[in-house]
Amino acid sequence: MDETTPPELFNPLQRFGQDIKRVRLGRKLTQKHLGTATGYTDAYICMVESGKQKASEKFAKGCDVAFGTNGLFEGLLRRIDEGEHPSWFVPYLKLERKASKILTYETNLVAGIVQTEDYARTVFRVSNPRASAEGIEDKVAARLRRREVFERDSPPLLWVILHEACLRTVIGGAEVMAGQLDYLRTVAASPHVELQVVPFSAGIPATSTMPFIVLRFPNSPTVLYTETRVGARMHDSEQTVDAALDDYDRLRARALSPDGSLTLIKTLLKEYRA
Known part of the structure; x- marks a missing residue:
């Protein structure tokens, strides 16, 4: 990004950074001045203004105080x-950001929280055929920001179960799929992630054929999230959540082991690269 880049091509973080810079210059403040006022280094401010660093909530509040922009x-x-x-x-x-465990099951698409940029972009283009290029890029950036939960001091445990259809449904072509599967290999190597695949050979799933997510918290009730084409629901009744957890246990039992799942992913990765 540079001064000649049209504003409509900026992603949300770049637009936020340009707005910070515009007001800062209007107030005749240097980056060092703003850094002193907000408690951040001028290098950090440079990264925010260029759109390479997402601003913290503390920094945004500090800018409002320094600029007098009232929130x-x-x-x-x-x-x-x-x-x-x-x-x-x-x-x-909002709940996902606070969860200590995220248990997700997907039947057709790779779980959003572990999608690559190219994969997500293709999904959004297909599901939002009339959206502008800028709108699609904003959605992609928002999806990728969900990964920030793993940058916490105590990141959540993410358990991903994917039906084999998620890996064989071609999204964006072989190159995009190869990139997605390669990223899944990287994700699975994290100590905070468990990844399993339910193979076609397992037959009809022993539980619901619909995707769902279970969020667990240290000191709050567990929540079940389900989604349809017209919206979503969150359930916290003990009976409903317990049934979903039983379903998840059955899926884990029918799925390949984490090592076996990686072997399948590597096999498919070779096919896509070929």
């Missing part, structure tokens, strides 16, 4: 986090 940048940052997601997904997103 403007704090609000902009919040809208970056939530604005590119459907309104019915935002409540789930």
Whole structure:
């Protein structure tokens, strides 16, 4: 990004950074001045203004104090986090950021939290055929930001179960699929992630054929998230959540082991690269 880049080609973080820079220059402040006022280094501010670093909530609040903008940048940052997601997904997103365990089962598409940029872009283009290029890029950036939960001091345990159909449904062509499967290999190597694949050979799933996610928390009730074409629901009744956890246990039992799942992923990766 440079000064000649049209604003419509900026992603949300770049637009936020340009707004910070515009107001800072309007107030005749250097990056060092702003850094002193907010408690951040001028190098950090340079990264934020260039769109290479997502601003922290503390920094956004500090800018509002330094500029006298009365919560403007704090609000902009919040809208970056939530604005590119459907309104019915935002409540789930807030809970996902607080979860200690995320258990997800997918039947047709790779789970959103572990999608690559190219894979996500293709999914959004297909599901939003009338969206502008800028709108698609905003959605992609918002999806990739979900990975930030793993940057916490105590990241959640993510357990991903994918039906083999997720790996064989070609999204964006062989090159995109190869990149996605290669990323799944990287993800699976993390100590905070368990990845299993339910193979076609396992037959009809022993449980629901619909995707679902279970969120667990240290000191709050477990929540079940389900989604349809017209919206989503979160369930916290003990009976409903317990049934979903039983289903998840059955899926784990029918799935390949983590090592066996990686072997299948590597085999398919070779096919896509060929």
